[in-house]
Amino acid sequence: MESLEVEAGESSKSVEVLNQLWEALSELKADRSSLLVNVGGGVITDLGGFLASTYMRGIDFINFPTSLLAQVDASVGGKTGINLGHSKNRIGLFQEPLFTGIWNFFLESLSQVERLSGFAExxxxxxxxxxxxxxELCDFSVLSEHPNSALIQKSVEIKSEIVKSDFRELGLRKILNFGHSIGHAYESLSLEKDIPLPHGFAIAHGMMAEAILSSKYLGLPEKDMNEIVFQMQSKFPEIPFDYEADELMDFIKGDKKNIEGKLNFSLLSSMGKAEFNVLVEEEDVINVLQFMKSNA
Ligand SMILES: NC(=O)c1ccc[n+]([C@@H]2O[C@H](COP(=O)([O-])OP(=O)(O)OC[C@H]3O[C@@H](n4cnc5c(N)ncnc54)[C@H](O)[C@@H]3O)[C@@H](O)[C@H]2O)c1
Known part of the structure; x- marks a missing residue:
């Protein structure tokens, strides 16, 4: 057995690192009967899954996700990929691992920041x-302890159930993008500014903004919108850099979910119920982003 290591951090989900890994596999004479074992957070399961799926037209891989975010989200559902420059997950493919092993003990060494990041998903x-x-999650004291296996399992089951009905994200699976149109923009901007922002923190802020849009577009009751904003604000710190709404809009307009130039979001109609392919006006997004910035 041989091992390959990559630097921690989002910058490893790049074509340069991927190229080094392809070459390393080739030098190690990995062949189509080789098995790649991905041990790490979402960066590793995304990158390793893509590496395995593209090397020699695809070799088998298994995942041992070690961060909470990778356990409940990144390693579930078969999405693999890398970033293209500052554009998140622009290159990738759908490929399920042979097996995913989720072990709670990995979380013992995880920082509070990384725990919160996974909790957002x-x-x-x-x-x-x-x-x-x-x-159940709102009642859980995530600031002081890791979610237990029952909560993790429930989250994995919810995602797996949705993915099962729509593996290639042609319909229902898109609801899992709630918070991600705006969240990915925060994340892409953090890459551009070279100021780290954990994935889940970006998504938490995306969910706050998109809860406000949900109220306007799908009639999410104001009480529920306020509860979502309150929960996110009380758990997640502010965005750690200054930004203009226009900077985020550049990324939002380039989102791969958009249809024929129209902004396409997944939003909530009620607590526990989401809709996909909601076309949203640019002006409304700008207003929400400006509101978020002034209330940070
Ligand atoms: N494929 C998908 O469906 C999907 C879904 C959500 C997120 N993602 C991707 O996942 C990535 C984010 O995942 P992440 O938050 O796990 O990031 P990550 O892999 O960068 O891990 C976060 C940090 O935690 C460290 N770490 C991991 N496990 C640890 C452990 N057990 N103890 C101590 N430290 C540990 C890592 O070294 C890193 O510094 C993003 O690239 C995102 O795009 C993919």
Whole structure:
């Protein structure tokens, strides 16, 4: 068995690192019967899955996700890929691992920041599909302890169930993008500014903004919108850099989910229920971004 290591951090999800890994596999004489074992956070499961799926037209891989975010989200559902410059997950493909092993003990060494980052995606699973899960998570003291296996399992089940009905994200799976149109823009801007922003923090801020849009576009009750904003604000720190709404809009307009130049979001109609392919006006997004900035 041989091991390959990559630097921690989003910058490893790049074509340069991928190229080094392809060459390393080739030098190690990996062949089509080789098995790639990905041990790490979402960067590793995304990058390693893509590496395995493209080397020699695809070799088998298995995942041992070690961060909470990778356990409940990145390693579930078969999306693999890398970033193109500052554009998140622009290059990738759908390929399921042979096996995914989720072990709670990995989380013992995880920092509070990384725990919160994963927790954001768990909250999202509750918001888009299961109000009880959302409530359980809101009652959980994530600032002081790791979610237990039962909560992790529930989150994995919610995502797996959605993915099962729409592996290639042609319909229902798009609801998992709630918070991501705006969240990915924060994340891309953090890459551009070279100021780290954990994935889940970006998505939490995206969910706040998109909850406000949900109220306007799908009639999400104001009480629910306020609860979402309150929960996100009380758990997640502010965006760690200054920005203009226009800078975020450049990324939002380039989002791969958009249809014929129209901004295409997944939004909530109620707590635990989401809709996809909601076309949103640019002006409304700018207003929400400006509101978020002035209320930070
Ligand atoms: N494929 C998908 O469906 C999907 C879904 C969500 C997110 N993602 C991707 O996942 C990535 C984010 O995942 P992440 O938050 O795990 O990032 P990450 O892989 O960068 O891990 C975050 C940090 O935690 C460290 N770490 C990981 N496991 C640890 C452990 N057990 N103990 C101590 N430190 C540990 C890592 O070294 C890193 O510094 C992003 O690139 C995002 O785009 C993919």
């Amino acid at each position: 768990m909250l999202k699973h509750g918001l888009v599909s299961d109000k009880n899960h959302w409530q």
